[in-house]
C-alpha cells in the first residue's frame with residue numbers, strides 16, 4: 001500500500017486531536033473530487049513497517065495526546081488497500097488502548113465485501129458514500145456532501161450486537 005499524506009497531529013479530520021493517514025488509491029472518480037492526486041494506487045510513498053510503527057508511536061505519545069486515528073484517502077477500503085489497512089487497524093486495537101478509529105470511504109456500508117466488512121468491524125465510525133458535487137455543503141461536519149453518512153459502529157442492540165446508527169444530522 002502507498003499513502004499520500006500523514007498528519008501526525010490533526011484537528012480537522014474527526015473529533016479531537018488525532019493522527020490522520022491519507023492512503024493512495026481510489027476507484028470512485030467522483031466529479032469535483034478535491035483529492036484527485038490520491039486516485040493512483042502507486043502514488044505517494046510506500047506504507048512500510050517503519051510508517052506503521054510511527055503511527056502507533058504517535059498515538060501513544062503522551063506529550064501530545066491524540067484521541068484516535070483517522071483513515072482517509074484515496075479510499076482506505078479500496079480492495080487493494082484493505083489487507084494493509086486491516087493490519088494497521090489490528091495494531092491500533094492491540095497496541096493503542098482507548099484510541100478511536102474513524103474511516104472515510106466512497107463505498108456504501110451496506111454494499112461492502114466480506115473483506116471490507118472484516119475491517120469495518122474494527123472501526124468506531126465509518127463515513128460512507130461518494131462525494132456528490134450537487135449535494136456539496138461546506139457547512140457539513142466531517143463530510144463533503146449531504147448524501148454521505150456518519151455511522152457510529154459502536155451502537156449495540158439488546159443482544160449486544162453492533163448496530164450501525166447514524167450520527168449525522
Ligand code: SF4
Pocket residue numbers: 026027028029030033034035036038073074075105106129130131
Ligand atoms: S471517494 Fe473521495 S477520494 Fe475518491 S474520488 Fe470520491 S471524493 Fe475523491
